[in-house]
Amino acid sequence: MVLCRVPRWSVRLWASPGWWRTTCTLRALVRPKRGPGCPGGASGPLACRTFSRVSSCPPEVMLTQERYPVRRLPFSVVSEEDLAAFECIVPGRVVTDPEVLEVSNVDWLRTARGCSKVLLRPRTSEEVSRILRYCHERNLAVNPQGGNTGLVGGSVPVFDEIILSTALMNQVTSFNSVSGILTCQAGCVLEGLSRYVQERDFVMPGPCHIGGNVATNAGGLRFLRYGSLRGTVLGLEVVLADGTVLDCLTSLRKDNTGYDLKQLFIGSEGTLGVITAVSILCPPKPKAVNVAFLGCPGFAEVLQTFSTCRGMLGEILSAFEFMDAECMQLVQQHLHLASPVQESAFYLLVETSGSSTGHDAEKLGCFLEQVLGSGLVTDGTVATDESKAQALWALRERITEALSRDGYVYKYDVSLPVERLYDLVTDLRARLGSQARHVVGYGHLGDGNLHLNVTVDAFSTTLLDTLEPYVYAWTAGQRGSISAEHGLGFRKRDALGYSKPPHAVQLMQHLKALLDPKGILNPYKMLPTQA
Numbered sequence: 364m365v366l367c368r369v370p371r372w373s374v375r376l377w378a379s380p381g382w383w384r385t386t387c388t389l390r391a392l393v394r395p396k397r398g399p400g401c402p403g404g405a406s407g408p409l410a411c412r413t414f415s416r417v418s419s420c421p422p423e424v425m426l427t428q429e430r431y432p433v434r435r436l437p438f439s440v441v442s443e444e445d446l447a448a449f450e451c452i453v454p455g456r457v458v459t460d461p462e463v464l465e466v467s468n469v470d471w472l473r474t475a476r477g478c479s480k481v482l483l484r485p486r487t488s489e490e491v492s493r494i495l496r497y498c499h500e501r502n503l504a505v506n507p508q509g510g511n512t513g514l515v516g517g518s519v520p521v522f523d524e525i526i527l528s529t530a531l532m533n534q535v536t537s538f539n540s541v542s543g544i545l546t547c548q549a550g551c552v553l554e555g556l557s558r559y560v561q562e563r564d565f566v567m568p569g570p571c572h573i574g575g576n577v578a579t580n581a582g583g584l585r586f587l588r589y590g591s592l593r594g595t596v597l598g599l600e601v602v603l604a605d606g607t608v609l610d611c612l613t614s615l616r617k618d619n620t621g622y623d624l625k626q627l628f629i630g631s632e633g634t635l636g637v638i639t640a641v642s643i644l645c646p647p648k649p650k651a652v653n654v655a656f657l658g659c660p661g662f663a664e665v666l667q668t669f670s671t672c673r674g675m676l677g678e679i680l681s682a683f684e685f686m687d688a689e690c691m692q693l694v695q696q697h698l699h700l701a702s703p704v705q706e707s708a709f710y711l712l713v714e715t716s717g718s719s720t721g722h723d724a725e726k727l728g729c730f731l732e733q734v735l736g737s738g739l740v741t742d743g744t745v746a747t748d749e750s751k752a753q754a755l756w757a758l759r760e761r762i763t764e765a766l767s768r769d770g771y772v773y774k775y776d777v778s779l780p781v782e783r784l785y786d787l788v789t790d791l792r793a794r795l796g797s798q799a800r801h802v803v804g805y806g807h808l809g810d811g812n813l814h815l816n817v818t819v820d821a822f823s824t825t826l827l828d829t830l831e832p833y834v835y836a837w838t839a840g841q842r843g844s845i846s847a848e849h850g851l852g853f854r855k856r857d858a859l860g861y862s863k864p865p866h867a868v869q870l871m872q873h874l875k876a877l878l879d880p881k882g883i884l885n886p887y888k889m890l891p892t893q894a
């Protein structure tokens with residue numbers, strides 16, 4: 364039993380259309396039991412970018428090879444004979460239509476573009492194996508592609524690599540409702556998987572397209588609660604560059620036999636093998652989910668609110684996200700979303716997920732009373748139904764979309780000691796002055812992960828040179844990571860040395876050479892350019 368006074372502070376309860384300002388009682392904080400499919404909170408996977416492309420008639424995206432200094436490696440060029448061979452392996456699923464290819468050649472952000480002439484759509488691991496065996500023999504480069512929602516140019520070709528799409532590999536193989544272990548093909552889309560496991564009282568622990576997420580070790584909004592895919596992925600099936608099928612698709616929680624090979628492929632961004640199937644541990648679906656959206660006067664208060672939150676909400680805390688005032692301004696301006704709280708320097712989204720509605724609401728109430736009473740938080744809102752919780756989440760989740768509508772976006776995704784997290788934003792704002800439209804900071808504060816984004820009218824190499832390697836050196840100076848969760852892809856591969864020592868980079872290069880001696884798998888990605 365939580366001992367706590369009825370809060371005297373005033374919060375807005377988002378219980379009906381429009382905002383209600385009311386005195387919050389513990390009863391008011393007890394939210395009705397959520398039904399299945401709670402997209403606002405009960406489900407794990409809110410990091411999935413569900414919004415559509417920015418414009419219906421977007422301008423042509425500059426070819427990556429023209430924007431950046433990169434040279435094509437001596438791979439073979441796809442011939443008519445190759446197309447015929449592919450047609451034998453995946454009949455009717457060899458795509459050469461330029462219009463269809465255009466979508467797969469351009470990344471989600473519309474800032475990277477390859478010029479692949481062929482897209483293959485296998486359905487089985489056997490087909491992937493035959494394709495890779497063929498490409499290996501012919502020295503043809505391959506770009507594995509999942510949902511193509513990456514943010515570092517890793518999921519699209521740089522030149523004319525063959526696009527190997529896992530989209531049709533979308534079958535669930537098995538689900539164990541006692542252990543919560545799901546085994547499925549790599550192309551399963553999270554939305555469908557989420558629905559599938561939620562009907563069975565579980566949630567997915569990670570975001571979006573499952574194979575792509577494992578390949579990039581994507582983080583997501585509930586990393587704080589469910590941890591890294593490195594912990595929840597139990598087994599993998601991977602097709603190696605020469606077509607060998609590596610079956611490590613076990614469903615065991617404990618297995619200390621030899622090197623944990625699957626870890627090599629998690630986060631390898633398709634450079635060591637193509638992930639074709641995944642076995643993953645799903646946590647049970649929480650019975651009670653609460654979402655609070657709060658305004659904070661400064662970053663020092665944000666940090667203190669986080670400490671208080673960890674202390675008071677501990678085991679039920681499932682997300683602690685922050686965004687600055689410029690982020691709020693951008694979601695208001697470009698997406699016409701309304702702020703539910705008074706204008707503040709920072710905003711926080713706190714989510715709890717637990718098993719007891721009343722108990723969790725009481726705990727959240729005590730926490731809110733504490734932070735509002737002490738002035739750490741100046742205004743707050745608690746969502747009392749699922750759609751309102753979703754609307755609160757949208758303010759945070761749709762920042763990326765709002766930024767894309769603001770102009771060209773330079774994106775950084777860094778891990779830093781939490782107390783220094785915002786200093787980089789302040790520093791960069793001063794450094795760039797009027798060269799930038801906006802310099803914003805937001806992200807997964809609970810994980811020490813800052814998303815630093817700079818918007819400008821159009822891409823400029825001069826500005827890129829002002830930003831890089833400055834941001835990387837700054838981050839390295841704090842012993843941070845230059846890529847917390849988005850990976851290195853094409854854009855950040857040459858910055859690897861800011862986060863890993865030379866011997867580690869060398870060992871990575873040896874591993875790449877061992878597993879993919881011809882370098883055909885996702886070339887120009889993840890590892891630094893070699894002289």
Ligand SMILES: O=C(O)CC[C@@H](O)C(=O)O
Nearest residue numbers: 760763774806814815816
């Ligand atoms: O666009 C970004 O910089 C971050 C995207 C994503 O990781 C998020 O947390 O919203």
Ligand SMILES: [Zn+2]
Nearest residue numbers: 583807814848
């Ligand atoms: Zn993120």
